Every structure is written in C-alpha cells, then in structure tokens.
Amino acid sequence: MASRTKLSGIQRQALALYRGFLRTARLKSPEERRRIESVVSAEFRENARSVDRRNFVYIEYLMRRGKRQLDQLKNPDITGLSTLEINKASSIPEQRVEHDLGVSTGRQ
Amino acid sequence: MAHCLAAVASFSPSAVRRRLSSQVANVISSRSSVSFRSQKMSFVSISSRPSSLRFKICCSATGETQAKKETVDKVCMIVKKQLAVPDGTPVTAESKFSELGADSLDTVEIVMGLEEEFNITVDETSAQDIATVQDAADLIEKLVTEKTA
Numbered sequence A: 001m002a003s004r005t006k007l008s009g010i011q012r013q014a015l016a017l018y019r020g021f022l023r024t025a026r027l028k029s030p031e032e033r034r035r036i037e038s039v040v041s042a043e044f045r046e047n048a049r050s051v052d053r054r055n056f057v058y059i060e061y062l063m064r065r066g067k068r069q070l071d072q073l074k075n076p077d078i079t080g081l082s083t084l085e086i087n088k089a090s091s092i093p094e095q096r097v098e099h100d101l102g103v104s105t106g107r108q
Numbered sequence B: 001m002a003h004c005l006a007a008v009a010s011f012s013p014s015a016v017r018r019r020l021s022s023q024v025a026n027v028i029s030s031r032s033s034v035s036f037r038s039q040k041m042s043f044v045s046i047s048s049r050p051s052s053l054r055f056k057i058c059c060s061a062t063g064e065t066q067a068k069k070e071t072v073d074k075v076c077m078i079v080k081k082q083l084a085v086p087d088g089t090p091v092t093a094e095s096k097f098s099e100l101g102a103d104s105l106d107t108v109e110i111v112m113g114l115e116e117e118f119n120i121t122v123d124e125t126s127a128q129d130i131a132t133v134q135d136a137a138d139l140i141e142k143l144v145t146e147k148t149a
Helices: A009-025 A030-050 A056-074 B002-030 B033-047 B051-065 B069-083 B104-118 B124-128 B133-148
Strands: A078-085 A099-105
Touching: A009 A030, A009 A056, A009 B104, A009 B124, A030 A078, A030 B104, A056 A078, B069 B104, B069 B133, B104 B133
Parallel strands: none
Antiparallel strands: A078 A099
16 A cells, blocks of 8 residues: 555656556557557556566666657557567576567558 | 534634645645645544535535536546446545555556546646545546636
C-alpha cells in the first residue's frame, strides 16, 4: 500500500513512459491501436514481473530502449508495432527478453 | 431534534472549512502526498455521522471542489470496466484503485481511459496523485470547468 503512495523516481519514469505509449497509440488507427496497446501492456507487465526491482542497470536499459521505440512510434509514418517471438526454447536460458519490438512503416 | 441537527450542520461546515484550508496550506508548503492523505483521513473521521447529515457536511465543506454525483458514477463505471471488477463488488467514491486490485500500470490505464471519456488532458504530476475514485472525479471536474471557462 505504501508503495502506491510513494513511488520512486524510476517508477514514475516507467509510468510516464507507459503513458506516453498509450497516448501515442491513440493517434493510430483503431485496429493498430488495440494491437499496440496489447503489445505494450504485455511488455510492461512482463518486465514488471520478471525484472528484479533493484536491477537498475537493466531497468534503465529497458527504459532507454522504450524511449527510442516510443520516439519511432510517434512518427506519423509508422502505423504499427509488432513483436517477433524468437523461439523461447531454453537454448539460452539466461536471456530473459527473447523477443524484440519491431516497427512497421506505412509506406512499403 | 431538527433544531439540534441544523445547529450542528451550520456549525460544522465552518469548522471543516477551516480544517480544509489548513490542509491546503499544508499541501502547498510540504508538497507531500502523505500529509495530504493523513489530513484527509481526519476529515473523513469527522464526517462519519448519521448519513444524511454526513452528506450535508461533505457537500458544504468542500464546496466547488466536490465532484458531482454523475461524474463520480461515470468514473466508477469506467473503473469497473477497466479493471474488470466482478459484478456485485461495490465501487464507490471512497474506493481505492489499489483495493480494487489495480497496480500502478492499471492506474495509468484508468486515468487514460478517463481522459478520453471526458475529453481532457491530465498532466503528469496530478495523474500520479490519483488514488481513489473521488480523487479522479474531483480532478475531472476541475479540468472540465477550466476547459469551459
């Protein structure tokens, strides 16, 4: 309960990033918007669950990556966002995030 | 009895208002949400009286910052939808999002949903301070009046 009232700076940044994604998703077509929202929501929830809260280096890396992706998504030429699921079989057990976010452009 | 009630009702608002103004001062000087919360708790405790009287006091105490019932109801509805709260679970103005099972990401989603529904934009800092349905409704009323003004 206390964590709800007092969020750390990095938590606030993460929420701001999430809000930024949801704002940007509104600018896309309704169908794409739903897809973007589900991808982004899944990504945030998965990382919130799996990443240790004290692993600042990794969290900061994820935030930088997220910001870059958000900047790309803000480009009006970008219509959507898709994920590429790379085989999650345990060939590289240490690697946590095995899918990456890609972006697709309107003109092709 | 009626006289007595009226006396209490007419006396309390000023007391409450005084309390409220000190609360506002507190918030501004310390800018800490914790102090706000604890002040608010004391406010709630003084208003827990017979229900009709309690309502009266609440209304007059907070004046224009008190959100309208329609707004609160609409917020409740959106919160229910967003969180997929099971039917039968009461969602009231005092409901905390966290008590309804929302994490911080859900709260962001709720605020975004409200923004769209009421056609407003909530800035970063005030969005972080929303914890209850009442908080959200009050902020919405404020933003809507600011927009129409």
